[in-house]
Amino acid sequence: MSSFSTEDAVREALHEHGIGLCISVPCKYIARLISGVGEDPRFKLIFPSREEEGLGIAAGAHLAGRGSVMLIQNSGLGNMVNAYCSLNLYYEIPLCLIITYRGDELEKIPAQVPMGNRTEKLLDLLGIQTVTLRAAKDLPRLRQGLEWYGNEKKSVAFLTKKTFWNIS
Amino acid sequence: MNRQEIIQAIADLAPNDALIVSNIADASFELCMLKDRPRNFYMLGSFGLAPSIGLGLALSRPEKVIVINGDGALLYNFGCLPTEHRYAPDNFLHVVVDNGAHGATGYQPTATSAGVDLAAAAAGCGLRAKIVQSLHEFKKAVLGWLADSSPTLIVAKAEEKPPQAAPLVPFSGPQIAARFKQALGS
Ligand SMILES: [Mg+2]
Numbered sequence: 447m448s449s450f451s452t453e454d455a456v457r458e459a460l461h462e463h464g465i466g467l468c469i470s471v472p473c474k475y476i477a478r479l480i481s482g483v484g485e486d487p488r489f490k491l492i493f494p495s496r497e498e499e500g501l502g503i504a505a506g507a508h509l510a511g512r513g514s515v516m517l518i519q520n521s522g523l524g525n526m527v528n529a530y531c532s533l534n535l536y537y538e539i540p541l542c543l544i545i546t547y548r549g550d551e552l553e554k555i556p557a558q559v560p561m562g563n564r565t566e567k568l569l570d571l572l573g574i575q576t577v578t579l580r581a582a583k584d585l586p587r588l589r590q591g592l593e594w595y596g597n598e599k600k601s602v603a604f605l606t607k608k609t610f611w612n613i614s
Numbered sequence: 615m616n617r618q619e620i621i622q623a624i625a626d627l628a629p630n631d632a633l634i635v636s637n638i639a640d641a642s643f644e645l646c647m648l649k650d651r652p653r654n655f656y657m658l659g660s661f662g663l664a665p666s667i668g669l670g671l672a673l674s675r676p677e678k679v680i681v682i683n684g685d686g687a688l689l690y691n692f693g694c695l696p697t698e699h700r701y702a703p704d705n706f707l708h709v710v711v712d713n714g715a716h717g718a719t720g721y722q723p724t725a726t727s728a729g730v731d732l733a734a735a736a737a738g739c740g741l742r743a744k745i746v747q748s749l750h751e752f753k754k755a756v757l758g759w760l761a762d763s764s765p766t767l768i769v770a771k772a773e774e775k776p777p778q779a780a781p782l783v784p785f786s787g788p789q790i791a792a793r794f795k796q797a798l799g800s
Pocket of ligand 1: 685711712
């Protein structure tokens with residue numbers, strides 16, 4: 447067990463970039479990240495019933511000047527498309543997403559695959575800047591992406607592969 | 615009572631610094647017509663998400679936050695109720711104008727017209743919910759919340775529609791967001 451895990455590094459990066467509110471519809475890939483956030487007093491963790499609702503909470507936090515991130519599966523991205531268009535795009539409210547990439551070549555559950563096949567195209571269609579993270583060595587790209595998000599005030603999605611989270 | 619009377623009462627009773635989030639279409643148009651102010655967030659899309667936006671605000675700011683929702687919109691995002699029970703702070707009030715219909719799309723009946731009791735559902739989710747039938751009762755409930763944060767969800771049984779429709783909100787989304795943020799210094 448390393449003393450400083452990927453999950454620890456993600457938490458540090460979020461905190462350093464002013465993100466204190468984490469909104470999650472969970473995924474087992476990020477179970478350790480979620481429990482770490484829940485135990486870290488620098489963060490407030492919220493589990494909405496659905497992703498679309500979480501998007502609304504994140505938008506309210508943004509309007510109030512509070513940084514937030516959504517921790518969701520790509521399946522959940524599909525659940526928030528209209529709300530993203532009519533709230534985030536229309537009002538120019540940026541959204542920060544950490545998305546676990548289900549239904550890719552590493553997936554064990556076949557029902558995840560059709561959405562997995564369409565995830566990158568969907569993010570592109572929504573105009574969300576996407577940063578794919580495949581391994582711990584990609585952590586600097588998380589920091590760069592968060593920097594970009596803070597400066598540009600435009601949405602960013604970190605599309606994280608199973609391997610980024612060291613899940614076998 | 616009708617929705618405009620309910621919204622007028624909210625506008626009259628809300629503290630000056632309160633943040634008000636209004637549901638898509640008529641609730642937003644009417645709030646803007648009756649009392650436009652920078653601390654109003656007129657939600658013109660994202661059906662159902664007014665209470666979620668309000669919750670995000672209430673979790674991040676000390677001011678009172680009042681959400682003006684509708685019955686159809688609450689049914690659409692019903693999952694917001696358990697979330698409110700778990701996380702909503704005391705500065706959050708959820709008002710549901712229950713006219714039993716989807717007003718903006720031609721008054722198709724919603725499930726509340728078939729007897730679904732939104733206050734009972736909210737109570738089942740652990741919220742301090744109250745149903746009111748008159749404007750007088752409604753004002754009393756809002757004053758109660760202002761005094762001691764109870765109830766936190768008010769279902770106001772309303773007439774189908776007010777006699778006069780309100781004009782569209784004359785601001786764009788970015789204008790609404792920008793002046794809201796400017797008022798909050800965020
Ligand atoms: Mg209605």
